[in-house]
Every structure is written in C-alpha cells, then in structure tokens.
Amino acid sequence: MAQREVVQLDRGRIAELTEREEKRLNERTQASRALFERGRTSLAGGVPSSYHLRDPWPIYLDRGQGPRVWDVDGNEMLDFHNGFGSMVQGHAHPAVAAAVRERLEKGTHFAAPTEDGIVVAEELARRFRLPKWRYTNSGSESTMDAIRIARAFTGRDTIVKIFGSYHGHHDYAMVSIGVPYDEIGDRENYASLPYGEGIPQSVVDLTIPVPFNDADAMERRIERLIEEGRKPACVIMEAAMMNLGIVLPEPGYLEAVRELTERHGIVLIFDEVKTGLCIAAGGAVERFGVVPDMVTLAKGLGAGLPSGAIGATEEIMELVENERVYQVGTFNGNPASMAAARASLEEVLTPEAYEHLDAMNERLMTGCEAVIEKHALPGYAVGVGAKGCVTFSPSKITDYESFKATQDGELMDLAWLYNMNRGIFMTPGREEEWTLSVTHSLEDADAFVAVVEEMAADLTA
C-alpha cells in the first residue's frame, strides 16, 4: 500500500455523527428493543450467543431472502454480514431449500451415515486437496478435534497459534485473542493469555502465540520451544486473518510456514472456517496454493445449517480410522446439514459463482478505494473472494500489533451505524468484514459504496 496524504479527522465531528446515527438507529428499531426487554428475562443478555450482543440492544431479524434480510421492525437491508460469513449461498437459496425440504420429509436425524455425507466428502477432497474427511457441527468442534488429532499424531501437547486469531470457543484456542494491547508481551515471546474466565491456566500455557506474517519469528519461537523440550504438535492458523478486518498473507509467508512445519514434523492446520468455500471453491488452499496437513471447515459448508468438517492426509486420518483418536458426535454428518451441503456444493458454489463473487468484490473494493482516495481518508479496502472490508488505518495492517496500534475503532463503529441506517446489514464489531453471497449483484455492491461515500462526505464536510 503506497503511503499518501490523509486528512486529519475531527474527533468531535466523529462523536457528533455517531450520536446522531445512534439516535436514528434506536428510533428505527423499537420492535428489537421490545424483544430485547422481553428476551433478557429468560435468555442471558437476551441473546443465544455473546457475539450477538450489542449496546443498547441487538437487532432481531425476522427473515431473509437472497441478498436481503428484514428485521422485526420491517427494515429491509442488503445483507453483507451473512451470518458471520456463513451464507455465501444467500438466504433461502432455492436449490438448498429444495434439498432440505426433501430431507425434512424423509427424516432429519438417524445418527447413522447417509449417502450425502459421502458425496460431500468426495467433493471436499477434490476442492481442498486432502483425501480424508470427517464431520462436526461447528467451527469450534472442527478446530478442537483437529488439534486433538494433531496431538495424537505427534505425541506432543504444545500448540502454536497466531496472536489475535480466533479459532472457536474451546479451551485450547481461547488464548491470546481480544486481549488488552499492553499485556501481549514482546513480539519474540508473546504471552499466552486466556480470552475470558474459566479457562484453566494449565491449558492456556500449552498454546503459544506468534505474530502473523512473520515466518522468521515463528521459526525462532519454535526453535526455543524445541530447546525447552516443548516441541509443538501443530501450528493452527488462518491463511488470511479474518478477524482483524482482513489481513492477507504477504508473498512467500505461507510457503515459508509450510516449509518450516514440514522440516520440523509439525502438523500444519489451516483453519478455513471463514476462508473455506468463501474465498475460492477450494478456499485458501486453492487461492494461495499452499496445501497444509489438515483443514478445518464450518460456516459456509452447511448453507446456514450447523455443520463442520475436518480434512487431513491419509497418514493423519489413520489415527481416526484406527480409533486411536475418537472423533465423534451425535449430530456429525446430520442428514439435513449434509443435504444442504451437497446441494450447495453441487448446484450453488459452482465455478461461475466464484467468478461472480470475485467480480462483485472487485467492484466493491475499487469503489471503496475511490471514495477513500477522493476524501483522503486514512484507510484502505482489502479483500479476497466473497470477503472484504474497509480498514480505517493510516498504514497497512499486517498482524495483531499493527491492528491494535493503528486501527481507528471509532470510525469502524460509525461506519456500522451508517450502514445499518441506510439499508446495509453489516457485522457489528470493529474486527469484522463483509461477506458477499452469490445472490448479490453489482448494484448491491454499488449500494454499499454509496454509503461509504455518504459517510466520507459527512466526515470531511
């Protein structure tokens, strides 16, 4: 990213616009408010997951169709949140709806395998270049089981992750994310910090964070761990970080990590819960051309039904086949989820769909870049496949430290309010990105850009 002159933003103006937009959103979402008041007496915080929380109340949705959603106040919005990136197929896609409807009438759960599960595994093996698969019901289950399998495969306990990356809500991975910046320690020796309470320190200590986009730092940390007799079982990482906005891998980084982990006999896990099926047919493996030892999937796999998957080499999956590791779950390969996944892979997420997603994302990013340049805002657009974001920072973000040091959180919050008040449903939070669906159009991309333009004009007026 070339350095360029940017305007000095007036913080008072940002506060004033934020107040105005908050008031407006509150006025437009009174039915959500009423549901929140009712819901929180029996549902903790009024929400099923803490990631749905929002101050002063969450926006409750009623329905979705294609690229659109409607909230309980009847506000119609183009959906760029898409269920935290799970709905790349769009809402109520006819092919998925037909497959699920058919399955509903034939029974939705047996805890016995069905043919669809085989078809889905065959297609995943082709797309992600890993021969053997198993199912789970979420991204957290996928990463939890993958780590256990990697530990069994290597006979080691320690694991390495990227500082700031989210891999789900189990104890192994709830480490060194979303922590206060001043506690992270020095880059060569980042601290292992629990994300919230209730995670045993002994488990936290087994998870070692390293910076993204720095294979040399990863190598030095791994060498030190080896000297300490704590050689890692695996490195678990997203090939492109998807929870600091989007941080793409620098050229050569993934190849260096692949070489390093292979040389040391450390299992490389690409967590493709967000990237898989969204940034290319074969996710990051296809997009960046680096094949790990294991891949974890969820989100987009089930087209909105809970599901997840783990792919691995023959050698690694042998441990599961021999029942040395129990990879289990009552709902694994649930017939309804498998029917949805099969329809999605065979009929929706086709090569043409990925061309369409790329074209829309290009239009969106180019449009956002043009606005940023016109108004000399401190930011840039970044994305890949169905995913992208505007990162409000005067310099390029390459890892957690640069994110914490330079991201303008107040502008991120304001952008979310502008979107919500102008028919763009976006993921709340300062760290999120948009996800397009195959049902979006180029005009929908333009609608998003128009909101960025309006905010930029108001900010610099």
Ligand SMILES: Cc1ncc(COP(=O)(O)O)c(C=O)c1O
């Ligand atoms: C990269 C990554 N891995 C794992 C998970 C956990 O997935 P789930 O919420 O389905 O458990 C997430 C969720 O956002 C994720 O982004």
